[in-house]
Amino acid sequence: MNNIDKSFRNAFENFDDPVTTEHWKKISSAIHARPKKRWFVFWFPGFLLLLLTFTATLGLSLFTLRAMEETNKNHAIKGFNTNPTAKKSIRLSSLKAALSNDHYTSIRANITPSKSFKVFLNNTKKPFFQNRKTHYQNSFESPSEQNTKDHLYFIPLLLRSMNTFPYEANTNIHRIKKTLNLFVTPPEPNDPDKETHPPNPIQRPVMIFITTGVNRMNTKVDFTADLGKYHKDFRENISNQNPTSKGFMAGVKVQLNLYNRLSFQTGVEHTLLEQNIKYSYTYKDIPFTDSASGYIYGYLRIPDTLQVTHNLNRTNYYRFIEFPFQFSWKLPIKSDKMILSINPGGSTYRIININGRAADTNSIYMYPKEKASFRTTGININLSASAWLKISKHLLVGVEPVYAYSLHKFYSTEAFITHTRNFSIRLNTAYSF
């Protein structure tokens, strides 16, 4: 302790300042206030839960719907696949049985050519979000030849609406009120290729995949215009560091097939990055600062014998959680084994932890690490390309290089801000339903 320290210590010995009633009022109101509900503690897991529930519901619904269509098709084929040239009469009761085998529990037809034509289908096994009771109705005003034709068109329309299969049907009514005669043509013969090659797994409605990969993150530094409070070597020091982070990521994603080649992917990813900052700096100039404004107005050159070289070896660890949302467009290539896709999109990230350790404390420049200066949440723009290899009917493996650019500043000080650019290569293992 030198004499300046002692002088100030003596000056502040027994130093106090009176407090006011206003001070106490504020303290009192704060300590006796009702505790507020800390909603922010719950929003994050709540959001995660909501996302997973939404994804699971959507996936399950799509899966059920697709499965139902397949079942209907099969049953319809079994029930109506008749000789295309022969006319076959099907009684109303047979139609009812055929249509209600799994999903349609009742069919009721009131056929009165002079008045109206009504069919009620009661569907109990459709997904919950669809109308469980489907009501088909057609009305006629007078018995005429035209009305009979209308009947003929209505029946195939009805069957199409029921997602059976595209009938090229001729219908006729022989015995009004009791029998419907359907003349149906069978579906086209199955394509032998389609029999030997099962549907492409990536085009199935839902695909869940585990993704792991290695990351490399660079930071782009933008300085503020006014660096007057900073040492003249500051800009050069920061620029020369250009720290690169390396790490790895892992996550779970879901892909939902939206339309033919177009899919949507979302999920949760966890990333751990290690950032190493190393530099060596020889200190030659002492800055003199204006105490009021903080600006440096001069430097004193230290004699060579007093120059000190400082080394910094610092490691920061960043832990992110990321929610990707990206589309996937499958490229039309003629291969049954390989699938290529381009995936534009984005992701929202949240920093969940930052740790740092310095190997050398004799540093003239500390890499700033106040958490308040980090933007803890942000949005990235992502672009990736995937190459998938089909292993089995349901299983695929893929490689995916990903480039992500942060739209928000990652770290900011008064003197500079940084943006991140993240490149990763991922290995994906997928199971399709």
Place this chain on the structure above:
Amino acid sequence: MQLNLSQLLKSCLENDPLAQRRLFEINGPKMMGLCLRYARNYDDASEILQESFIKVFKNLGSFEGRSSFDTWMNRIFINTAISYCRKHYNFDNTISLNDGSTNLENELSNIGDTVNIDAKDALRFMAKLPEKCRIVMNLFAIEGYSHEEIAEQMEITVGTSKSQLFRARMLLKKMLINDNYFNESNEQYRQVI
């Protein structure tokens, strides 16, 4: 006296408003003095005082009596003051001056003898210091922390702590000279600037 303090703390723990106010009145002035040393102005010091007392009352249950109550409370106030400065002031990352080991530093930042400084003047000088310098000066010279403890407390390096102290001393010395606290001007210092 000790018994009275224990009773007072017990009543505070039971959320007795009168006891809480009494504790505030007893310790408030001294703690306000501490806050003024760390803050840039009176309003900021008031905020640090209020924030710290709220913490004291809310965490009174965690006071185990291993150290004295004053020491425990002092530590809360210092932590709060540092957090406040970090949050509200420009806790700039200006390149620090030196590692505090050279002769040049000692030569430049010392004075021949101690001087009697008025507390108000001392406060005025401290308020003019850059934030980091002020905190390091407070912790080292007034509270008696070591550089290692300061480094840990402020999440900086020991070298930075030393250099900030050096810078604080230099600036304070300049202010003392300008305010005619010395009969003879420090020629070496004037030469430097």
